[in-house]
Amino acid sequence: MFTHVMIGSNDLERARNFYDATFAALGGKPGEMDARGRLIYAHEGGRLMITKPIDGKPATAANGGTIGIAAASPEHVLAWHAAGTAHGGTAIESPPRERPNGSFVAYLRDPDGNKLSVRSQPMK
Numbered sequence: 001m002f003t004h005v006m007i008g009s010n011d012l013e014r015a016r017n018f019y020d021a022t023f024a025a026l027g028g029k030p031g032e033m034d035a036r037g038r039l040i041y042a043h044e045g046g047r048l049m050i051t052k053p054i055d056g057k058p059a060t061a062a063n064g065g066t067i068g069i070a071a072a073s074p075e076h077v078l079a080w081h082a083a084g085t086a087h088g089g090t091a092i093e094s095p096p097r098e099r100p101n102g103s104f105v106a107y108l109r110d111p112d113g114n115k116l117s118v119r120s121q122p123m124k
Helices: 012-025 074-086
Strands: 005-008 039-043 046-051 067-071 104-109 115-120
Touching (some): 012 039, 074 104
Parallel strands (some): 005 046
Antiparallel strands (some): 039 046, 104 115
């Protein structure tokens, strides 16, 4: 359904430091800067793009918005959470944990305040 998610950042190098570390924890690759100055992360057909707002105003986080990211295992979720907090992210909600439906979930805010969630599906 979605081709990409675009979020704003006030400091692309700080964002790159955070997202490179957190996506590496999930088995992803570092982001690449395109010709228009946008930081792009691509994985399994999905793209997360990070940019300075084109209107020149400061980037702000969505109130009520969450970006959900898939992880292969609970260990990846824990590694993502650890990498994020070590690279400028803020732990929010509950600590990483298994939910009643069997999925394993963690939440962070990135250095610009965007709310992220990483989830591994229940083990079968």
